[in-house]
Amino acid sequence: MKTNYVQIFDTTLRDGEQSPGASMNVEEKVAIARQLEQLNVDVIEAGFAASSEGDYDSVHRVAETVTRPIVLSLSRTKEGDIERAIRAVEKAKRPGIHIFIATSDIHLKHKLMMSRQEVVDAAAWAIGFAKKRLDYVEFSAEDASRSDRDYLVSVFTEVIKAGAVTINVPDTTGYALPEQTGELFRFLVANTPGGDRVSWSAHCHNDLGMAVANSLAAVAAGARQVECTVNGLGERAGNTSMEEVVMALKTRSDFFGLETGVVTEQIYPASRLVSQITGIAIPINKPIVGENAFAHEAGIHQDGVLKNKITYEIMRPETVGIGANRLVLGKHSGRHAFVDRLRTLGIAAPDMDMNKAFERFKALADKKKSVYDEDLISIVAGEAVRVPDRYELAHLHVTSSSEDEPQATVRVRVDGAERREHATGDGMVDACFKAIAQATGTHCTLERYAVKAITGGEDAQGEVSCLVRDGELTSTGQGAHTDIIMASALAFLNALNKMDYRKRYAERLRVEGP
Numbered sequence: 222m223k224t225n226y227v228q229i230f231d232t233t234l235r236d237g238e239q240s241p242g243a244s245m246n247v248e249e250k251v252a253i254a255r256q257l258e259q260l261n262v263d264v265i266e267a268g269f270a271a272s273s274e275g276d277y278d279s280v281h282r283v284a285e286t287v288t289r290p291i292v293l294s295l296s297r298t299k300e301g302d303i304e305r306a307i308r309a310v311e312k313a314k315r316p317g318i319h320i321f322i323a324t325s326d327i328h329l330k331h332k333l334m335m336s337r338q339e340v341v342d343a344a345a346w347a348i349g350f351a352k353k354r355l356d357y358v359e360f361s362a363e364d365a366s367r368s369d370r371d372y373l374v375s376v377f378t379e380v381i382k383a384g385a386v387t388i389n390v391p392d393t394t395g396y397a398l399p400e401q402t403g404e405l406f407r408f409l410v411a412n413t414p415g416g417d418r419v420s421w422s423a424h425c426h427n428d429l430g431m432a433v434a435n436s437l438a439a440v441a442a443g444a445r446q447v448e449c450t451v452n453g454l455g456e457r458a459g460n461t462s463m464e465e466v467v468m469a470l471k472t473r474s475d476f477f478g479l480e481t482g483v484v485t486e487q488i489y490p491a492s493r494l495v496s497q498i499t500g501i502a503i504p505i506n507k508p509i510v511g512e513n514a515f516a517h518e519a520g521i522h523q524d525g526v527l528k529n530k531i532t533y534e535i536m537r538p539e540t541v542g543i544g545a546n547r548l549v550l551g552k553h554s555g556r557h558a559f560v561d562r563l564r565t566l567g568i569a570a571p572d573m574d575m576n577k578a579f580e581r582f583k584a585l586a587d588k589k590k591s592v593y594d595e596d597l598i599s600i601v602a603g604e605a606v607r608v609p610d611r612y613e614l615a616h617l618h619v620t621s622s623s624e625d626e627p628q629a630t631v632r633v634r635v636d637g638a639e640r641r642e643h644a645t646g647d648g649m650v651d652a653c654f655k656a657i658a659q660a661t662g663t664h665c666t667l668e669r670y671a672v673k674a675i676t677g678g679e680d681a682q683g684e685v686s687c688l689v690r691d692g693e694l695t696s697t698g699q700g701a702h703t704d705i706i707m708a709s710a711l712a713f714l715n716a717l718n719k720m721d722y723r724k725r726y727a728e729r730l731r732v733e734g735p
């Protein structure tokens with residue numbers, strides 16, 4: 222099974238969601254899944270169906286939404302988990318399941334309290350049980366990089382016999398080094414009976430900053446699937462970053478001689494969408510998608526690039542979908558041009574409310590002379606995942622001076638009825654959030670607040686993202702506006718609307734089931 226094609230398995234919706242503060246609602250997951258389909262990833266891990274009603278519902282919704290990629294759910298080796306995972310993907314055109322159990326002695330002794338033989342038996346039984354119902358069955362040996370390699374061979378031999386088609390070798394704790402990873406894969410591929418009939422897969426975490434390097438080492442040693450996430454989101458320090466691994470394979474195809482099916486021009490829109498939805502900012506110096514990834518600062522570099530880009534550029538920004546802040550539309554652009562541009566950017570979701578999105582574009586174009594691709598992505602990311610708004614901002618007035626306490630007056634429509642509130646605060650944003658909280662009768666705490674400028678210039682939009690908490694539940698909100706206090710108010714209201722939606726959704730699932 223050694224071809225030159227590397228399958229991309231995206232786990233943004235499962236392992237990615239395990240990033241602290243990255244939880245997403247079902248609509249947001251569906252919007253991301255659509256973008257993953259545009260990216261042309263091969264497999265989407267949509268969630269862990271048995272872990273909660275919400276996760277089950279998300280897997281189910283993603284399975285019925287996308288058509289080309291395999292959609293699967295994570296599952297433990299337990300019968301109940303497997304049944305639930307299979308049911309969650311039953312509407313998928315190409316359903317699958319991903320079954321895992323830990324194999325390191327550390328996990329066996331301290332977590333599972335099982336013997337090595339018991340783990341082999343549980344794994345083989347689970348794969349055999351799932352295989353009766355699904356063709357696409359993947360097996361993962363959790364904490365493989367810290368497991369005894371001869372023992373891994375015995376586990377893998379049995380699960381391959383039982384019908385696993387993909388064998389995943391996770392570096393669960395981000396402990397491995399690239400040389401060791403390459404060696405481990407070479408050993409497993411060469412010594413596992415039946416290993417030539419399956420696809421070998423790498424799943425690396427980034428605790429020591431080596432997830433991408435380890436994944437590439439695995440690929441060079443025979444792995445033909447990489448598990449990764451958009452922007453490298455994931456448990457703790459994250460997973461292998463999809464954009465980095467894909468662009469490394471593409472840019473250094475002279476070395477690897479391999480390819481993926483990813484439509485690289487969709488990388489940047491995907492990265493922005495995931496950042497908008499999760500509220501987790503992309504570091505400015507992040508490879509491929511960070512703001513500085515293609516910026517040349519030093520005079521010598523600028524001079525070289527002006528003479529010939531090849532002097533300092535190993536990739537073109539256009540290849541990853543960065544349109545160099547291209548001026549696209551303005552106040553006089555029509556609906557047709559707007560929709561057309563969204564299609565070219567690959568961000569027009571079929572069930573998006575295009576009228577609302579166009580209205581937002583017009584409102585922005587009235588304030589801002591030039592509307593860039595970046596602005597459009599921000600409008601659409603908001604619209605694609607907009608939940609029904611219970612709270613709407615009708616009016617905002619803020620004042621501040623070096624002498625007086627900052628004050629805010631808001632009028633907010635709550636279920637259509639307008640409420641007016643006034644508050645003072647440490648700053649204008651604080652006063653504004655307090656007034657909104659009073660008007661909506663909500664008691665969330667603000668855990669994260671970030672503001673950044675989208676595109677340059679005096680009339681640039683400010684993009685605000687915030688994370689609010691109410692007990693166990695968290696939700697993120699985004700707002701973009703040429704005035705950052707307005708952007709802040711919109712972001713806060715968006716987070717409160719999503720929190721309200723989340724509570725009602727959880728209640729509905731409790732009463733009706735998914």
Ligand code: KIV
Pocket residue numbers: 236295321361362363364389391392393394424426
């Ligand atoms: O990191 C890990 O081991 C995992 C498995 C469940 C595949 O995420």
Ligand code: ZN
Pocket residue numbers: 236391393424426456
């Ligand atoms: Zn993981």
